[in-house]
Every structure is written in C-alpha cells, then in structure tokens.
Amino acid sequence: MMTLPIPRVEEPDQILIKVHAASINPVDVQVASGMAKKFWPQPFPYKIGYDLSGTVVAVGSAVAHTNPDLAPGAEVYTRLPESCRGSVSDYAISTVSTTAKKPQSISHSEAASFPLVSLTTLQTFDLAASHFKDKGGLAEKTLLIPGGLSGTGSIAVQLAKRVFNAGRVITTLSTSKIAQLDTYLDKDLVDKIVDYTKEDPLKVIPPGSIDFMYDTMGHGVSLLPLMKKGGIIVTISSLPFGPKLKTGMPEMPSAMRWILNTIGGINQFRAQRYGVTYLHLFIEPSAEDLKRLATWIDKGKVKPVVGVKATFDDLEKIREECQRIYSKKGIIGKFVIDIS
Secondary structure, three states, X not given: OOOOOOOOOOOOOEEEEEEEEEEEOHHHHHHHOOOXXXXXXXXXXXXXXXXXXXXXXXXXXXXXXXXXXXXXXXXXXXXXXXXXXXOOOOEEEEEHHHEEEOOOOOOHHHHHOOHHXXXXXXXXXXXHHHHOHHHOOOOOOEEEEEOOOOHHHHHHHHHHHHOOOOOEEEEEEOHHHHOOHHHHOOHHHOOEEEEOOOOOHHHHOOOOOEXXXXXXXXXXXXXHXXXXXXXXXXXXXXXXXXXXXXXXXXXXXXXXXXXHHHHHHHHHHHHHOOOOEEEEOOOOOOHHHHHHHHHHHHOOOOOOOEEEEEEOOOHHHHHHHHHHHHHOOOOOOEEEEEOO
C-alpha cells in the first residue's frame, strides 16, 4: 500500500471519483505478479484494479457541458481505461466514455463487482449474436459456458437466458460448487451441469451439439468436437491474438505479437476444420454498455455474484484473496473491497 496525492482532473473528458468499492479480477493479479511481463510489460509498483463504484467529485469541461448525469455527487460505476488503472484506492480518475450511472437497485459493493466481467461477457455475446444475425442471434441456441460460478461465468449464464434468450445453457462446475449453485443463481438459468472433477465434457455432452462456446477457461480448442458446424467459439482466456492486439496492447514487442498471432492462427485453422469460427475478444471499456447492463440489473434480469468481501484496511485478507484468485481455486463470483 502506498500514499499518493489525490489525482486531479487534467483533461476535458476526465472524471474524479471518490471510490466506495472496488473489485479484483484475475487479470489484475496476473499482471501484478509479473507473469505477463514478456508480452505486456508494466512498470512497478503496479496500480491494481479496473472496477469501481463511487461518487463523482469533479469533472472536466467536456463532461460538465455534455453529461449532466455525471455531475459531482452522481453515483457511478466504471471499468477504468488502462491509462487510469488503479481502482483499489480512495480516489480514481476515469473518463466520460467509460463511466455510467450506478444501477439504482444495488449497493456500491455490488455495483463494483460488475464492470469488467459484465462488459467482457456482454461484448462477447454481442459478437456471437452477430455471427448468427441471420438465424435469430443467440435465441434458442445451445451455449456452453464453462465455470458457471466464476466471475464471468456467473454473469454469462444470466445474460444468456434472460437477455439473449438462449434455448439451452450447459456449464461446468466442481462437485463443491454444484452444491452452492442455488445459493448464488436461480435454478432456471442452467439446463445441464457437468461435474468436471468426475466427468469428461467430451463424453457427456453430445458431439456437434453446441452453437456457441464462451471460452472462459482456455479449453476452447480441446472441446472443438462438441461444436456444431457453423458455430462459434469466443475465447477470453487463451493467449490473445487478432487485429486488435496491436491497439489493445501497444507495449507488446512486435516479435511477441507475431508469435501470439501465429498461435491464434493455428487455433483458427483447427477450428475451421470443424466448420467453426474461433475468435479472441478484447474488452472495450464502454459507458454505453454499462448503461445497458444497469437497465437489466435494475429490472432484475442480472444480479451480482459476490463471493468474498474485505475492507480496505484488511491487508491480510486482501492478500489472501488475491492469492486465491491467482491460484484459480475455490473462487465464486467476485472479490470486492469496500473502500469507504
């Protein structure tokens, strides 16, 4: 923990936010650990956190003139842009294009759990729906969403059924998490659960039965036999690749970019042999998408899944939970830190 001066609004589109709650995502602890330094070098000490919910303190001139909803005193939530990263702090700078009013029906702690995982999932589903634009989008399709109680998975199963009208949702969970599913999510959201500690998805899910796989665990290529011809896999957990790699990770050495695009191209070729489209999603922080999510949250279509909470001064618990997220073991939903 470091003591820093309160940041100042220096650009017309910036917003200074008093942070009430922040949440930690796997990418936060992975990059902070240095494991991504070869292809995504970052200066240290690393300011951790993208997600927050809080109250607007000050705004730039452009915000004041065009966005009265974001005036000082407004309650907001945001996925901070990379240039503003560091949500686990008393104050943070965000931008008008990445900040929206907090859903009215939930607390700051709950709102802070949403931005990154929800934006990632919504944009993934939008991409998949566009793939089936001539076939009704994702309506009545069969979806495979591994890790249905993870941060992304728990949002995905809700959006799948209640927003995108998926016909059938299959997920994978461990034995212990199957017993907890009803505690966090409604029973009607999942049609089939595969206990991956006891069953092989390739043996219990019919081959050629999945229209869309949301690859939250990096297993997309190994599960290709499950996909229907004409289906799509969108991965968020495999090594990144694609045309947005250069703009999404400008610090990445060009040689590493070439390697990742080559690996991605090989996986796309393997998918094409099954007649399947294979893509990687780069999240785009988006106020407009946060507004869409807030509407669904306030209508009760999507609810927060918070597994663990800690206070800002409980460094021992914060370290413990960050280590648990890094190890990818026993995680349910999101880890939220109450700041003030």
